[in-house]
Amino acid sequence: MTLKGCTHLEGCHTGDLPVLASATVGARFWLLIEHTGPWASQLEDCRLPDDVHTLVKRATDLGVRPQLIRRPGRRKPPESGVHVMVADSTAAEPWLAEGVVAGPHDLDLDALVAGVVPESCILVSEPVFLVCTHAKRNACCARIGLPLARSLAEVMPDRVWETSHVGGDRYAANLVCLPHGLYYGSMSQAAAIAAADAYRSGEIILDRFRGRAGIPEPLQAAEHFVRAHTGELSVGGVAVESSRSDGDTTEAFVRGSDVRFRVVVEPMTLTTPCGTACADTITTYRLVALDRLTPVRYATPALT
Template sequence: MTTAGVPGKAAKGCEHPPGCHTGELPVHASATVGARFWLLIEHSGPWASHLEDCDLPEEIHTLIKRATSLGIRPQLIRRPGRRTPGGDGIHVMVADSTAAEPWLAEGVVDDPDDLDLEALRAGVVPKSCILVSEPVFLVCTHAKRNACCARIGLPLARSLADVWPDRVWETSHVGGDRYAANLVCLPHGLYYGSMSQAAALAAVDAYRSGEVILDRFRGRAGIPEPLQAAEHFVRAHTGELSVGGVAAESSRSEGAATEAIVRGSGTRFRVVVEPMTLPTPCGTACADTITTYRLVTLDRLTPVRYATPALT
């Protein structure tokens, strides 16, 4: 077997049987917990299975190492369908998904020292970057990591780029190969999985309007999975779809169950969720099982009478 679009080295992946990557299995509460701050680095590839093994300029390896050491999520990105070298310098984008108002900035640096990643980690726009108002959409196409990401992600990235050519990028592994094709919306770090072209177009349109679509919505990165689940169930219960309209305020765990207080639609809810495991139709290729969360209880508490900071 050869990786889609990359001859030679075989990659992990499934044969895409019926029910696999189609949205029939639940994807909620599966966004990458550790992705709170982002560093996107343009590099046309090819990409090895893991970033540290990629044949990259030393400057890019240095940026990746620094970002990782600071808890910043590094991603390689490239324009869909293009494998041409970039221009002078290193094109980067940085994002803070944890801020009260998440932000995205971009710039070109000649040297790793020109990019102040400590500032990013502190929630400050690095001096070498400029804030941008338009969102960015990442589609995982990391063939060497998982063949499904290339087979399903590549055509999806290209179709989205036909509509938004300047805002869509192919990207390296974002977490959750079993949910390919994966779409990430920045700066908020919203994850979608098992995406079809129609579902992706709808998700992008919704995000550009400040909303989420619950169908195939994996959750918001940087938030513990049980709280992603609690927010999901409050959205489903209230119909609140605005990006900032639902937020977990506090939580506690007892055994496997998690109890969270979640604000949504002007009301607080007490939500209890617990994990559950489901088999996948993919066998052992992408994953034998997936872990998701089921709703135990959801109780309405009191109206929200004052602003409370969202849990990030």
């Protein structure tokens, strides 16, 4: 079997090509399942215990993104039960919870999609970092992702996991920061450590930042351009308030710190140097207009 991948031509997987506005749109809720492998190209084709297959199917049916995870380096499976983590990336206050369940029906995924922590899990305060190393999907994810995951785990040994396909092989190596669902692509080891450190401090680094999962790509682009314009890097410091599309053009009204902006973006296609190995082209976005509007006005508390 020939694995999809590339020969690392100049500009490919190096951060030279734009990665903005490419985070996985459908990933609003997450289910991470520890399974040491091996991983087939598609999750449904993996040789998994029946309980894990059932969890993957239930999650998919409910619109929860399932991911297989394993520790970098030597791997020791859980002694009993199934180790899981769940996350809500688009809540007002995104959260992450963890637990060990005896079977698939011991994990209340309906609660997750309702924004409630399942009873079998407990909230965790530390973030989790996922590095895609899914070789059967794309050889580059393993070739670049494996050493990145191992080096990141040396710095944060309890918070880093290898994971199955997260979307965007052409952007390998991919890093996902949970619970907020922040995506980074074309990561070097130094860039990954910097991004993880920034996230632990509540900030984003724009270099190699793909966007935030669960948000339409044009709105990811609008947020990106406001951050680049204002220098606002706090995770929650920029947010789209409303938007409308006219053909390929999207107009968004974005809050950035204490100022609102009108942002207009359009998609554009770039040819990659990788040829057909990872992707012939990538779709990114260009800024058409960015207008500063009135400051954000907050209600003044009534005097007592």
